[in-house]
Structures are given as structure tokens and as C-alpha cells.
Amino acid sequence: MEALPENDPIPPVRLYRINAGSCNGCDVELATTASVARFDVERWGCRYSESPADADIVLITGPLTVRVRDKVLRLYGEVSEPKVTVAVGVCPISGGVFRDSYAVVGPIDRYLPVDINVPGCPPHPRALGAGIAKAATLWRERCGYTQPSPELASPGNYDGDAVAPTGLRGKMRFNAAACVGCRMCEHVCAGGAIRFDETDTGLHFTLWHNSCAFCGLCSHYCPTKALSVTDEWQMSHLQEDKYRLVEQGVVSFVPCTDCGSILLPVAPELLRVAYRETSREIERLKTLCPECRQKQSIGGIRR
Amino acid sequence: MMEFKKKVSEMISLWIGEEVAVEWRIDIKGVMTGWCRLQEGTLILPAAEAVACLEGRLSMITAYLSEQAKLKGVREISFHFDLNGTTLTLSIELPLEGARIPSLTHIFRNADWNEREFMELYDIQVVGHPDPRRLFLDKSIDPAAFERLIPYSTFSNGANSKALWEKVMAQNNHTGKEIP
Amino acid sequence: MSTSVIKLGPHQLALEEPMYFRVEVDGEIVVGLDVLAGYVHRGMEHLVMKRNFYQNITLLERLCSLCSNSHPSTFCTAVEEVAGIRIPARAEYLRAIADEIKRISSHLFNCAIIAHIIGQTALFKTVMEIREIMQDTKESIYGNRMDLAANCIGGVRYDLTPESAAYLGKQMERMKGPLDELYRTYATDQAIRTRTEGLGILSKPDAVNYAVVGPVARASGIVYDVRKKNPYGAYDRLRFEVATEQGGDVRARAMVRLREAREAVSLIEQCLADMPPGAIYADTLPEIPAGETIAKSEAPRGELIYYLKTDGTDMPVRLKWRVPSYMNWDALQVMLKGHSVADIPLIVNSIDPCISCTDR
Numbered sequence A: 001m002e003a004l005p006e007n008d009p010i011p012p013v014r015l016y017r018i019n020a021g022s023c024n025g026c027d028v029e030l031a032t033t034a035s036v037a038r039f040d041v042e043r044w045g046c047r048y049s050e051s052p053a054d055a056d057i058v059l060i061t062g063p064l065t066v067r068v069r070d071k072v073l074r075l076y077g078e079v080s081e082p083k084v085t086v087a088v089g090v091c092p093i094s095g096g097v098f099r100d101s102y103a104v105v106g107p108i109d110r111y112l113p114v115d116i117n118v119p120g121c122p123p124h125p126r127a128l129g130a131g132i133a134k135a136a137t138l139w140r141e142r143c144g145y146t147q148p149s150p151e152l153a154s155p156g157n158y159d160g161d162a163v164a165p166t167g168l169r170g171k172m173r174f175n176a177a178a179c180v181g182c183r184m185c186e187h188v189c190a191g192g193a194i195r196f197d198e199t200d201t202g203l204h205f206t207l208w209h210n211s212c213a214f215c216g217l218c219s220h221y222c223p224t225k226a227l228s229v230t231d232e233w234q235m236s237h238l239q240e241d242k243y244r245l246v247e248q249g250v251v252s253f254v255p256c257t258d259c260g261s262i263l264l265p266v267a268p269e270l271l272r273v274a275y276r277e278t279s280r281e282i283e284r285l286k287t288l289c290p291e292c293r294q295k296q297s298i299g300g301i302r303r
Numbered sequence B: 001m002m003e004f005k006k007k008v009s010e011m012i013s014l015w016i017g018e019e020v021a022v023e024w025r026i027d028i029k030g031v032m033t034g035w036c037r038l039q040e041g042t043l044i045l046p047a048a049e050a051v052a053c054l055e056g057r058l059s060m061i062t063a064y065l066s067e068q069a070k071l072k073g074v075r076e077i078s079f080h081f082d083l084n085g086t087t088l089t090l091s092i093e094l095p096l097e098g099a100r101i102p103s104l105t106h107i108f109r110n111a112d113w114n115e116r117e118f119m120e121l122y123d124i125q126v127v128g129h130p131d132p133r134r135l136f137l138d139k140s141i142d143p144a145a146f147e148r149l150i151p152y153s154t155f156s157n158g159a160n161s162k163a164l165w166e167k168v169m170a171q172n173n174h175t176g177k178e179i180p
Numbered sequence C: 001m002s003t004s005v006i007k008l009g010p011h012q013l014a015l016e017e018p019m020y021f022r023v024e025v026d027g028e029i030v031v032g033l034d035v036l037a038g039y040v041h042r043g044m045e046h047l048v049m050k051r052n053f054y055q056n057i058t059l060l061e062r063l064c065s066l067c068s069n070s071h072p073s074t075f076c077t078a079v080e081e082v083a084g085i086r087i088p089a090r091a092e093y094l095r096a097i098a099d100e101i102k103r104i105s106s107h108l109f110n111c112a113i114i115a116h117i118i119g120q121t122a123l124f125k126t127v128m129e130i131r132e133i134m135q136d137t138k139e140s141i142y143g144n145r146m147d148l149a150a151n152c153i154g155g156v157r158y159d160l161t162p163e164s165a166a167y168l169g170k171q172m173e174r175m176k177g178p179l180d181e182l183y184r185t186y187a188t189d190q191a192i193r194t195r196t197e198g199l200g201i202l203s204k205p206d207a208v209n210y211a212v213v214g215p216v217a218r219a220s221g222i223v224y225d226v227r228k229k230n231p232y233g234a235y236d237r238l239r240f241e242v243a244t245e246q247g248g249d250v251r252a253r254a255m256v257r258l259r260e261a262r263e264a265v266s267l268i269e270q271c272l273a274d275m276p277p278g279a280i281y282a283d284t285l286p287e288i289p290a291g292e293t294i295a296k297s298e299a300p301r302g303e304l305i306y307y308l309k310t311d312g313t314d315m316p317v318r319l320k321w322r323v324p325s326y327m328n329w330d331a332l333q334v335m336l337k338g339h340s341v342a343d344i345p346l347i348v349n350s351i352d353p354c355i356s357c358t359d360r
């Protein structure tokens, strides 16, 4: 008779969920990772636990409201060490759309150490799975398990099925060449995820994905579609990368070809919106400051 | 429809003891809303009785404090009732300081939460509420949150967002701090 | 009578969200109830006054993920009313489609939870899998499984191409069999009937007195549906029955929801058939003058009402809304009284309570 394998089988990693005042979007999606076959956390060698004392990984949703804070911290404390903490959705990571409220005291890392962030609003169950898989690996490392569980053997598996779900509203992309600096995106953004900084070299655009609600409103109102929605959903990351998850771009200033004063060039996308076709005549106006442009087109400055 | 409108203003007039005029608006779908401003805050009690006689239901209560009203030294509350699909809004003005209004809980049970809620958000006292405890606000938040917290929160929140953005900018290329 | 008080939290109540109950019991029997709210209070009515109308579209969609479309669409309707904007007919149908899709998913989630509480794990998973057809549909058409981002001031920001309309039609076809089957199961399965029939009864007079709304009201025989009483958007042209039951118990509330889910499939099909071509939104950046208005809609949990006051700037002076759940909590007093503590989760979930909506 063959001997049984020497190694003990790896026990399942136990997950515990804490709702810190969420809109329930993240929670309802987490529920699918316990009830829908294709998203089930079992494939990552995990299962859900009903009690914090019997858990290894804590999943926290919501922006952390004043009133729920003590309850959250108490439950968190009941989870035995070593534990791995996952912030699920942009709410616990940055406060999300609720950041400016008197009733919100997050981000959660002000009160407890976070290991992994899973941005999204809410994140796709696959993204949740990927974050949970990362957390499970981290927890096993912390506990000194050397052998990876079979499902996790190939690193490619961390991300779940490789295919992006069709038409998913994922990470936003910025195309500086098309930006006209109208800042409409910043104006409509509920997450406070977009920021412009003006320097002498140009207009610097920064979008922090961890503050983004992935609503696409910025793209909708962007006159030149310098902002566009991609279907990239895999964004879970270690806490140390929290502030590096950005999209940046610079709209460089150019000197006016006539008088030399500094101006924001007109994006070809805007010309296309305004004139349908761009002619050479219009092209030339692109690099003129408004005053010189006026001079060119009406032959003198109006007083 | 004429009859309905007449019935409503007559009933309210009867209960509060003076003529009231309700302004009726009809939207493109033919849905009607009625709007009426009562002369005094306490009149809301008999007016609510009138709505109850019309078999209306309390839909919502909105307390608010507009800059315009503040200049006049008043605050406002609008009571929205449902009359079988028609929304009737009765508005009253109350003084900025020491605003008091009678509870409607003995006429409409569901006034309970509505009143508890505006009591914690605004400086308004409800007389005769059976259970005037806080409803949603944590003990640690100052009373009359919407009146006192506005300036405070602009300050504190700005701070929260600012701290986060500083970290974002510090760890990425464009610091935006190049302007001398 | 010697009564004691027990405190129940989300885990005991089988809720996804933090809400606490102080229940007065006589032995195992419930005699009184105090609902402790506010754990999901995010100060949203304050936040909306600090944000412009555009930001509020996205913010309000995050009020609650289960009825997430009802909020921006009703808010946009209010803004449009103040600004005198008439949205294109196509946009009205597209809004109705988004609302009905959300209604089906929301109702199915509640049915799944009911099965879970009864201990019917297989049925729970079946309902969740059926719901996945809706989740896939939302994701393919709108880009997210919960938050559709369908609305903008003046209309909608998504359109259906002939291909996506055909896809939606096919998905609706796929829903019919399973929804009919579920209705049969919840109506006839002996184990479910034993647990739900006669449980948590709210009589019609009590329903009127407690002013409940939505499926809770309709399950107690109140024929009230905002889509009929107060038509908005495309609903003045769509044909549907108001689902009503007389039992007033846990079962009746589940039956109302399952019938509404089935009815929603038909509403979506009507929209697909009747929707005219054309623009999907009116003016992009309208001026919003000073004014005040009321906008109402029938969210999955019932009547939703918004009050908007503006002063000509691009931020609301006051935006107040009352969600359906807000009206229904109190009626639990009646429903729970005399039942055993063990039945609390089932009765509570039968009002399909939403805490993030209630607390804001």
C-alpha cells in the first residue's frame, strides 16, 4: 500500500466580513463569492466564517462611519493574529464618495493596519476573488506554510479567469494630447479623484484610482473624450502601493508662435468637435494665444 | 379635478379657521402637486388634521435653512402629504432662534422618525414628541448637525482630502508644487 | 408579566448591513421592539448640499446599491422639472429599462435571503444563480453589476444598439422560465409555506395606519404603485398590473415581489418594442434656475420621494429624500408581536429592509 502524503493538507483560510457603513454594494457582491459557483472563494482555498474568532482574513467594506467605528474595531480585535486585512471597495481605502462627511471617520487605515486594497465601486467579484487570493497567499506566508495550495500554484491564477468581462467600466485612462484644460471632469467628479496642478511647464493631471467611483461621468462630460473608460478591472494591490495607483499626464504649455506668451495648445480633438474637419488655416490658430488669434482672424484687436 | 382642489382648500380652511390658497401645478404627465404656505407655524397641527380627514398620508417632512430665509430671520419646514397620488406640500416659517412646533405623531404615526430626524439635524424643538431621542446621529456629533457642522466639516474634511492628496502627490511624479 | 430585553445585531438578524434591535421578550415571545439606526449614516443629505448637481448623480447612486438606479433617476427628474427640461422619449424608456432591471435583481436578492434563512441552501444558491443572468445583463449593457451609471441631467448616458437591444431581449427570454418556476416554488413548496404562511401578519388597517409602502403595502391589500398613481417617465405608456396580495404575511410579501419581477420582464420587453429612435439626452449643460419641486418614483422597495430646492447656483439649497424602507420599519412592531424570537430574521427580511437607504 502506498503511504499517504507526508504533508498535512492546508486548512482552508477563513474569511470574516465587516460592514463599516457601506452602501451594501460591496457586501452584496461579496455575497456572490459565497453563493455563486463561478465566483466561489473555495477555488482559492477559502471559506467564510460566521465568527471573528474563527477567522484568518478580515474583509472590510464601507467608509467607516462615526457610529459604527467602535463596533468595527471590536470585531476586528476579536480576529486572532496573525491576520490579513483587506479593504474592499474604494470606501474603506479613501472614503470614496463619502469622504467629506461629518459622519465618516475613515479611511480605515487610520485605525487599523491594512494589507491589501481592492478598488472598485463596487469591485467585480473577480476582482474580489483576486484580492482574496492575494490575501490568502499572504496569510499562508505569515503562518509559515511553504507549499502553495494547488489552485494557487500558478501565479497566473491569482487574477481569476484572464478574460475581462465585456464592457466593464474599469480604470479610467487620460490622454493628455486631447485635453483642452476645461476641467469639466474635475467639476463633475463625485469622488474627488481628479486634480489639476498648473506649473510653468503645463497643466498636470492626476487621477487617483483609489478615490474613483468608476462612474465614467468625467468621460461623459469631457468634450474631447480625453478621459476614457477602459475595461481594466484588476487593480487589487498591496497597501504600500496605495498612493501610487494613479493616472497622470501633462498638457504642456507652448509659446504663442506670434508673440511668445505661454498658452495651452488647442487639442486636435477640440477642433474636430468644433469644426468637424481641421483645415490648415485652423491648425495654424492652434498655437496662437487668444489675442494673436483674434488679430489673425479679424485683423486687429477690438477695443 | 376642480372639485378635488376645492375640497382640499376648503377642508384646510375649515380646520385652521381662515381662508387658505393652495397653488396647484400639473406636470407634463398630468401629475398634480399642491403647494401652500401657512401663516403661522402652529397652524400645521389643524392643517394636518384636515389632511387626515381627507384620508391623506404623511409622506415626508423637510426642514431647511436657506440663506434667503436666514436674511429674513426665519427657517422653514415643509410637510409633504400624499392624497392618493397627489402630493400636497404645506410649508411653515419658524424663527431662527427657539423654534418650536407641535408634534404630529398623534395624527400621523410615521411623523415619529421624521420629527426625531429634523430635531437632531436642526435647532428645532418638537413639543409633545413621545420619544425625542436621537435617531441617526452618533452621540459624539454636535446637536443640530446641519447648522453647526457645516463650517466645522468644511475645515475637517478639507483636511482629510488634503492629507490623502499630499501622499498621492508625494509618491508620484508631478508634485504640482513647482510654482514658487 | 416578566419581560426581558435582548439585543440583536446584523448577524442574528441575517442582514448584510449593521442595524441593531432591542427586543423586549416574554420568554421566547416578542412583545416590543426598538430599532437602533444610524450605523450607516454617512451624512448624505449634508454632502449633497456641498456638491454640484453633476457630482450628486454619482453620489446618490451610492446611497444604496440595491435600488441604486432609482436615486439618480428620481433626482435627475427633479432637476429637470425645476429647469423645465423635457427629456427625449427614448430616454424615458431607457430609464424605465434600467429601473426594471434593478427591480428584478433586487427582488431576487430578497427571495434568496428568505430561502437562506429558512435553511433551504440549495434554493438560495439557485436564486442567486438565476440572479446572475441579471448581473451579467447589467454588466454587459452598463459596465457594472450594481451601479448602472445610466442617468444624466436631461436624460440617460447609455443607448441600446440593435445588437444590445437584441441581447437584452434574449436575456429577458431566459429569465421567464426560472421566474415562473420560482413563483411556483415559493407559492406551493410545503416547507416554504409552513415557514412563511400566517407569519408576521400586517392587516390592511394596520398597513394604512403605519403608512407602509411598496410590496409591504401591496401584500396587505393596498393597491398603490407610484408608477400607476403618479406616472413618470415612460410608465404612462406601459401596461402592467399592480401586484397585490391579501394575506399580509411573509409569504404574501414574497409573492408580490416575485410577481413584480415577472411583470418587470414584460415591462422591459414593452420598452424594447415601443422605444422610439432619437436623442438620449436633451441639453448637456442646462442652467438650473431657482425653484422647488417634488419627484416620486416606485423603487424596488416602494414609494421614493425627493424634494429639491434650488437658488440658481449649481448646488442644491436643500435636497431631501425619503426612502421606502424608512416607512416600513415601524410596522415590524405589529408583525413581530407574539412571534417567537427564532422567527425575527425571517419577518425582518420580509420587509426587505435597506439600512444604507434608511440611514443615508
Ligand code: SF4
Pocket (backbone or CB within 6 Å): A022, A023, A024, A025, A026, A027, A061, A062, A063, A088, A089, A090, A091, A092, A096, A097, A120, A121, A122, A123, C062, C065
Ligand atoms: S466602494 Fe462603492 S459600492 Fe462599495 S460600499 Fe463604497 S460606495 Fe458602495
Ligand code: SF4
Pocket (backbone or CB within 6 Å): A172, A185, A188, A189, A190, A191, A192, A193, A194, A207, A211, A212, A213, A214, A215, A216, A217, A218, A219, C058
Ligand atoms: S469615473 Fe471619473 S467622474 Fe467618476 S469618480 Fe472616477 S474620476 Fe470621478
